[in-house]
Amino acid sequence: MSPRSLLKGLFPLFFFLAIFGCTKIKNTDIGADLLPAIDNVTTFDTTLSVKVENSFTPDSLLPRMTRSIYGGIGEFVLGQLSNDPLFGSTTASIFYELKPSDYPFTYQNIADSLYLDSIVLTLKWKETYGDTNGIQTIDVFKVNQYLRADSAYPITSSASYGELMTSRTFAPNILNDSIPLAIGKTTNQLRIPLPNAFGKQLLSFDTASSTSPLRNDSLFRAFFKGFALVPRKLNSSNALMSFDMDDTTTNLRMYYQYIKNGKRDTTYKTFTFNNIKSGGAINQIARSYANSEAFSSINKKQGDSLVYIQTSPGTYAKVSIPAIDEFKKKKGNVIVHLAELSMQEVVTPGRRSDVFTAPSYLYIESIDTSGNVYIPFIADGFQAGAYDPKIMGGIRKNSADPKGNIVSSYAMNITRYFQGIITRNTTNYPLRLQAPYNVYYPSLNSSFNLNHLCRGGVVVGGGSHPSQRMKLRVVYSKL
Helix, strand or coil: HHHHHHHHHHHHHHHHHHHHHHHCCCCCCCCHHHCCCCCCCCCCEEEEEEEEEEEEEEECCEEEEECCCCCCCCCCEEEEEEEECCCCEEEEEECCCECCCCCCCCCCCCHHHHEEEEEEEEEEEEEECCCCCCEEEEEEEEEEECCCCCCCCEECCCCCEEEEEEEEEEEEHHHCCCCCCCCEEEEEEEEECCCCCHHHHCCCCHHHHHCCCCCHHHHHHHHHEEEEECCCCCCCCCCEEECCCCCCCCCEEEEEEEEEECCEEEEEEEECCCCCCCEEEEEEEEEEECCCCHHHHCCCCCHHHHHHECCCCCCCEEEEEEEEHHHHHCCCCEECCCCCCEEEECCCHHHHHHHCCCEECCCCEEEECCCEECCCHHHHHEECCCCCCCHHHHHEEECCCCCCCEEEEEEEEEEEHHHHHHHHHCCCEEEEEECCCEEHHHHHHHHHECCCCCCCCCECCCCCCCCCCCEEEEEEECC
């Protein structure tokens, strides 16, 4: 037989193997867009009921704000959110150090030949959540205690502070305005002028002196321990602003004049957060749920008809699916093509989607109740050791509710987890549903961010909602 005839005879076999290899149903490979035809003979589509219990996040599970392994500290939140009908109010304060670029820190001339123009505290603005037109007032105080740059402060932490230095009243909508400066224009900044007396004091220090605060870090920290930015609780304030603490424009800048060639020349000096000696910082975020829908629903234990999920530090829900065990008992060993937990936003009286948006991401993990340990869905949501929401889901999407309202919806793929319960007898753990800022698994040395801190809240239908219930869709085939 010629080689050509041999290939021609084997071609049907190659074709069959290729097709079989590409379309063989594996619960690890197949997704919602590649499901086999549902014929109700060998392949079926069903939904399983879930049970949901709302809860407020305890202090032990709140994020700790600290530097990353690379030294960065990221975004901090500042402001007063006075009235979110769904989730109540939030007060966010920042306590932080700004330091010279190096020591000893010097000026162009001797102290008595320097003339202050102004001294300005600046924070790099990133975004605002809430009503950008509501008036905010930020008071600036002197911190009275040392802030540790190497400490992971709980988000409930605060710092003692004393002397009021100044205040700034503004609407957050101005933060992306272009601001003309002597050195050019700048945008996306909160600028707070400080008293000239403080700037003149800094300019008066002679670095030649062994006791000058500008001579070394210990002396500077003894002189000035940092700023406390505390929002006033005003009814007009209804927004939280995020600022990039690592940005070089988050700084303290002194504009001054000095004598150069017999004439005055203008220059500036800058104190920043990240220097040779990095600054410490605390971002205190205090939630209050009094008189909110979430408080009423969660504390009255009205069942799981409505589920309140607020981006951390916020609320979460415990999801149990005992119907999986019943499914396994009735169906036996099957091939699971899809196990998708889905939920849709419910429009309640307090919903203000034009001001308070839903979280960008929801996230689920297993709860090992024997040791109160949280376990990630490694097989369903991680690729090359990193979490990928495109694989697992939980990404906010728009959909129409039964009344035609455009609302947010979420769906999460837990197919491999479900298959493990069916075929490997793994435990059907309860799940924690949340909208986290940061997720950290110490045993895996894995950490990743999902949502912006404090940005978002949503009410979704629970397992007993009459028209928008949370459910687990399962597509499976008999063996």
